[in-house]
Amino acid sequence: MPQPPTNIADEIGIALGNLADAAAAPFTPTLRLGVTGLSRSGKTIFITSLVHNLLTGGRLPGFAPLTEGRFIGARLAEYPDAAVPRFAYEQHLEALTGKTPAWPESTKRISQLRLVLKFQSNRFLAGALGHSTLNLDIVDYPGEWLLDLPLLSLSYAEWSAQALERAQRPHSRHEYEPFLNAISAIDPLQDASDIDAEVLARAFTAYLRASREDGRALSTLPPGRFLMPGDLEGSPALTFAPLPPQPGQVRTNSLYAMLERRYEAYKQIVVRPFFRDHFARLDRQIVLVDTLRALNAGPAAVADLETALTDILACFRQGDTNPFVRLIARRIDRILFAATKADHLHSTSHDRLEAILMRLVASAARRAKFAGAETRSLALAAIRATREGTIEEAGEKLDVIIGTPMPGEKLDGATYDGKKEIALFPGDLPANPESLFEDGKPVALNFLRFMPPQKLDRNAEGNTVLPHIRFDRALEFLIGDWLR
Ligand SMILES: Nc1nc2c(ncn2[C@@H]2O[C@H](COP(=O)(O)OP(=O)(O)OP(=O)(O)O)[C@@H](O)[C@H]2O)c(=O)[nH]1
Numbered sequence: 001m002p003q004p005p006t007n008i009a010d011e012i013g014i015a016l017g018n019l020a021d022a023a024a025a026p027f028t029p030t031l032r033l034g035v036t037g038l039s040r041s042g043k044t045i046f047i048t049s050l051v052h053n054l055l056t057g058g059r060l061p062g063f064a065p066l067t068e069g070r071f072i073g074a075r076l077a078e079y080p081d082a083a084v085p086r087f088a089y090e091q092h093l094e095a096l097t098g099k100t101p102a103w104p105e106s107t108k109r110i111s112q113l114r115l116v117l118k119f120q121s122n123r124f125l126a127g128a129l130g131h132s133t134l135n136l137d138i139v140d141y142p143g144e145w146l147l148d149l150p151l152l153s154l155s156y157a158e159w160s161a162q163a164l165e166r167a168q169r170p171h172s173r174h175e176y177e178p179f180l181n182a183i184s185a186i187d188p189l190q191d192a193s194d195i196d197a198e199v200l201a202r203a204f205t206a207y208l209r210a211s212r213e214d215g216r217a218l219s220t221l222p223p224g225r226f227l228m229p230g231d232l233e234g235s236p237a238l239t240f241a242p243l244p245p246q247p248g249q250v251r252t253n254s255l256y257a258m259l260e261r262r263y264e265a266y267k268q269i270v271v272r273p274f275f276r277d278h279f280a281r282l283d284r285q286i287v288l289v290d291t292l293r294a295l296n297a298g299p300a301a302v303a304d305l306e307t308a309l310t311d312i313l314a315c316f317r318q319g320d321t322n323p324f325v326r327l328i329a330r331r332i333d334r335i336l337f338a339a340t341k342a343d344h345l346h347s348t349s350h351d352r353l354e355a356i357l358m359r360l361v362a363s364a365a366r367r368a369k370f371a372g373a374e375t376r377s378l379a380l381a382a383i384r385a386t387r388e389g390t391i392e393e394a395g396e397k398l399d400v401i402i403g404t405p406m407p408g409e410k411l412d413g414a415t416y417d418g419k420k421e422i423a424l425f426p427g428d429l430p431a432n433p434e435s436l437f438e439d440g441k442p443v444a445l446n447f448l449r450f451m452p453p454q455k456l457d458r459n460a461e462g463n464t465v466l467p468h469i470r471f472d473r474a475l476e477f478l479i480g481d482w483l484r
């Protein structure tokens, strides 16, 4: 039986939280923006760019509050939840804009931030009262953890069946072999022992790690904390593994029953609070999708990504909200699907990139729209690392991007050192997105990771300006109407 992602106690907590927000709303309303994306999809960069652009009034021609001159300014404020560290905005910005610009590391822990936005409202009553303020709350977390949300509605037997089926696919077999051997050496119905549980969990984690290194499938598989344990390293809730189905009732002191209990504990102790505290009360959502990486990896990866996004997004509470319902039950009423890192392609390919993204998230978007939420899709770069150019090859004009590939990136037998700038023609995206989902050869594309922009402009106040692609339009859709 599928279980709801929350229990009654959670629901009461969520409703009370919403009421507390509502009580504070006449003074300062709070908008919770969910930045959703699998690992390496660009969450940390998106949040850093958002904070920097709002703090410094960046170049955002498509963001109406700024262009209409109503945006007064922003500041970082203390977050009400003292238990979670603050998003390391200053460190991330320093990494990106320091002497030797570098991308921030993969996120290992959860963090959060609150921006207080001040603006001149153009609504009659609010305008007469002077300046208005809005709290914008955002949480950053390791993308791996997102894959855990669908586990909330899966029993141990269901999850085991899915995990074992996936592992037995042709390209997973060699990574899975040692784990398969570990399972065959153990009788799931024998007496439970910690040692056996640890052996299985270790072999399973090694398989998850090997799959992550394999570019052909999704970069990570659940449970997310196995590879990104945060504070839970070594805890019993992380010491389980999938097992083949057992006929009939299993003894409560069997290994199978022990691993089942630990799986349930993982859901209760780790996944449910993560969902309840950070995802159950969102107002807006941006779903970041690294479409190009999946295309590079081939049809199996594209199909995996589509399934993962559909399953994950089904866990969120989306739908139309009216102000009365919002008092106790918040819903995400706007969702922006974004193909990130659009600067890896020339702008002439952005329409096709958006078409592919729309095909990837079609089921998720349909479901959200049916619930009453507004959706949009966009190809964007939160930080633009390339510029555009044209080259001539064999008498043909090619639209290229110009940038510095990351050290170690390889193309046509050359390995780049992180210093040499190149002009790259990444190839043509297919006009028909459907072709990417059909089994067959991956499309021949050259996507390289680029160094962050090396020379940045400064604005009149001396602040660095982060170049971007359509980031202003994303902001307008996500928060613009709250700043009216
Ligand atoms: N060129 C370019 N690269 C980007 C952009 N955003 C992200 N990247 C690249 O993608 C990598 C991952 O971005 P992050 O923001 O760290 O991704 P994340 O979603 O926070 O990943 P996890 O923390 O692992 O969940 C970065 O190190 C960059 O190499 C962008 O706008 N342009």
Ligand SMILES: [Mg+2]
Binding pocket: 043, 044, 045, 105, 106, 107, 140, 141, 142, 143
């Ligand atoms: Mg991150």
